[in-house]
Amino acid sequence: MRRFEVNDDPEAYKQSFDHLFLHSGQEGIKAFEEMMESLTNELIDFHMQQTQPYSGKSPAEIERELKRLKPVSEQGESFSLYLKELEETVLSNSLHVTHTNAIGHLHCPPLLPTLAAELIIAMFNQSMDSWDQSPSASFVEEKMIQWLTQQFNLKAGSSGTFSSGGTQSNYIGLLLARDSYCEKKFNHNVQKKGLPPQSNKLKILCSKEAHFTVIKSASQLGLGEEAVVKVETDEDHRLSLQDLEEKFNQLRQNGEFPFALVATCGTTDFGSIDPLEDLAVFSKENELWYHVDAAFGGALILSDSHCDKLTGIERADSIAVDFHKLFYQPISCGAFLLKDENNFKYLNHHADYLNPKEDKEEGIPHLVNKTIATSRRFDALKLWTSLRVVGTKKFQEMIDHTFVIAKQSADLIDEMEDIEGANRYPELNTVLFRFNSKEGPIKELDEINKQIQQRLLYKGTAFVAKTKVNKEVYLKLTILNPRTSLSDVTGILQEIRRLGTEEIEYRRVTI
Numbered sequence: 083m084r085r086f087e088v089n090d091d092p093e094a095y096k097q098s099f100d101h102l103f104l105h106s107g108q109e110g111i112k113a114f115e116e117m118m119e120s121l122t123n124e125l126i127d128f129h130m131q132q133t134q135p136y137s138g139k140s141p142a143e144i145e146r147e148l149k150r151l152k153p154v155s156e157q158g159e160s161f162s163l164y165l166k167e168l169e170e171t172v173l174s175n176s177l178h179v180t181h182t183n184a185i186g187h188l189h190c191p192p193l194l195p196t197l198a199a200e201l202i203i204a205m206f207n208q209s210m211d212s213w214d215q216s217p218s219a220s221f222v223e224e225k226m227i228q229w230l231t232q233q234f235n236l237k238a239g240s241s242g243t244f245s246s247g248g249t250q251s252n253y254i255g256l257l258l259a260r261d262s263y264c265e266k267k268f269n270h271n272v273q274k275k276g277l278p279p280q281s282n283k284l285k286i287l288c289s290k291e292a293h294f295t296v297i298k299s300a301s302q303l304g305l306g307e308e309a310v311v312k313v314e315t316d317e318d319h320r321l322s323l324q325d326l327e328e329k330f331n332q333l334r335q336n337g338e339f340p341f342a343l344v345a346t347c348g349t350t351d352f353g354s355i356d357p358l359e360d361l362a363v364f365s366k367e368n369e370l371w372y373h374v375d376a377a378f379g380g381a382l383i384l385s386d387s388h389c390d391k392l393t394g395i396e397r398a399d400s401i402a403v404d405f406h407k408l409f410y411q412p413i414s415c416g417a418f419l420l421k422d423e424n425n426f427k428y429l430n431h432h433a434d435y436l437n438p439k440e441d442k443e444e445g446i447p448h449l450v451n452k453t454i455a456t457s458r459r460f461d462a463l464k465l466w467t468s469l470r471v472v473g474t475k476k477f478q479e480m481i482d483h484t485f486v487i488a489k490q491s492a493d494l495i496d497e498m499e500d501i502e503g504a505n506r507y508p509e510l511n512t513v514l515f516r517f518n519s520k521e522g523p524i525k526e527l528d529e530i531n532k533q534i535q536q537r538l539l540y541k542g543t544a545f546v547a548k549t550k551v552n553k554e555v556y557l558k559l560t561i562l563n564p565r566t567s568l569s570d571v572t573g574i575l576q577e578i579r580r581l582g583t584e585e586i587e588y589r590r591v592t593i
């Protein structure tokens with residue numbers, strides 16, 4: 083059993099905690115200064131030594147190395163000694179997202195001002211659930227949401243909330259869609275009574291290339307994964323309107339209740355954008371809740387040269403947009419935007435200690451009423467900070483530039499005989515391809531491409547992703563980093579060709 087000793091001198095005892103917090107007293111200020119100084123120095127040293135995106139170590143090697151980490155002790159230890167150890171073990175074995183060759187996933191380098199904002203967010207630790215825990219922050223978040231609804235051209239009466247990302251935003255969208263449909267169609271209150279008897283007939287439509295979180299949401303919403311009906315895509319990986327009509331009519335004929343249509347604005351692999359405007363019309367005609375998953379592609383709203391690709395998004399009932407992708411924010415940072423603020427009522431629950439009913443009448447904003455989380459970070463601050471400091475023009479230039487590099491990379495691939503591109507014209511900034519021999523199709527192509535991706539990762543010189551196109555293994559570049567140049571991409575492609583040739587050679591010898 084633990085023993086708690088209370089010191090004879092309570093004042094001195096209290097003071098022994100002073101250096102652990104930042105406050106107006108000397109002890110706290112001094113400790114903060116020292117901590118920031120050693121942190122800054124260590125991080126500068128670390129970044130100056132960074133030459134590769136990854137150490138190249140295998141999972142087993144990292145696990146073994148981390149076993150040597152010192153355990154938690156009763157007495158604690160010096161921050162700078164601890165930091166040294168952290169750097170040598172954990173940080174040095176991280177994937178360095180700021181490296182120009184780390185271009186695998188939808189995983190962005192965070193902008194510098196957001197790092198400062200993260201510190202401020204943590205330091206003030208505002209909690210966005212009730213106004214009295216975030217008296218000014220609540221208004222900043224609301225202001226940011228307003229800015230976003232304006233960018234997306236949503237009409238007056240729209241609203242939104244910051245979320246942990248696309249997963250949460252898609253879930254909230256489908257939850258509101260389900261509950262508003264059940265109320266209108268069956269006069270049934272899901273919030274109070276749970277799912278209606280017809281629940282196994284409720285259906286969600288989306289393309290077969292929609293994000294897996296649509297299915298995950300359906301399962302978590304008690305509708306089951308089979309509630310999601312997948313619509314075929316066209317040759318550009320966009321939802322096929324013709325198949326949508328067929329699937330929809332079939333559902334109706336079977337006596338089922340399709341209630342939502344999810345459009346994807348930027349699929350994870352091809353970055354393709356469903357025909358947003360046509361789908362808006364279809365949804366309206368057929369009384370479907372229109373949710374646009376713009377987690378990836380939503381950032382095009384900042385680009386004058388590409389924002390027309392989003393036409394139709396302004397008609398959505400709800401939108402998911404992520405800032406920890408093409409808005410260069412640290413994870414996690416996303417938003418859920420809602421056309422009609424009234425629909426947030428399906429998330430509303432009152433707790434006497436937090437958001438009592440009477441506060442609503444007095445106009446006190448409790449943002450807990452707009453989301454599924456309770457305690458929530460002031461993530462709106464990092465988006466605001468970077469928009470203010472960097473300015474929208476630079477954002478636009480960064481996004482546009484990555485599109486140019488992606489397009490040039492696709493052109494380059496087109497000229498290479500032993501690399502086969504999968505998307506001739508990348509819609510966003512992903513480029514899919516695979517190594518294939520000049521002599522024509524080779525056996526074990528999947529295995530060879532898998533090996534190439536792994537060998538690159540375990541060398542640590544470049545991180546590219548691997549995915550499947552029509553069940554075959556492909557490699558993927560996701561060029562989010564505006565500092566990645568065409569020569570970086572050329573270098574990676576040359577290395578891929580070299581590794582691919584080696585893999586073929588190896589098979590020739592061993593077979």
Ligand SMILES: *Cc1c(COP(=O)(O)O)cnc(C)c1O
Pocket residue numbers: 188246247248249250252293295346347348349350375376377378404416
């Ligand atoms: C990234 C992504 C998601 C998931 O979002 P998280 O922020 O990872 O929760 C959903 N949909 C699309 C299209 C995405 O790109």
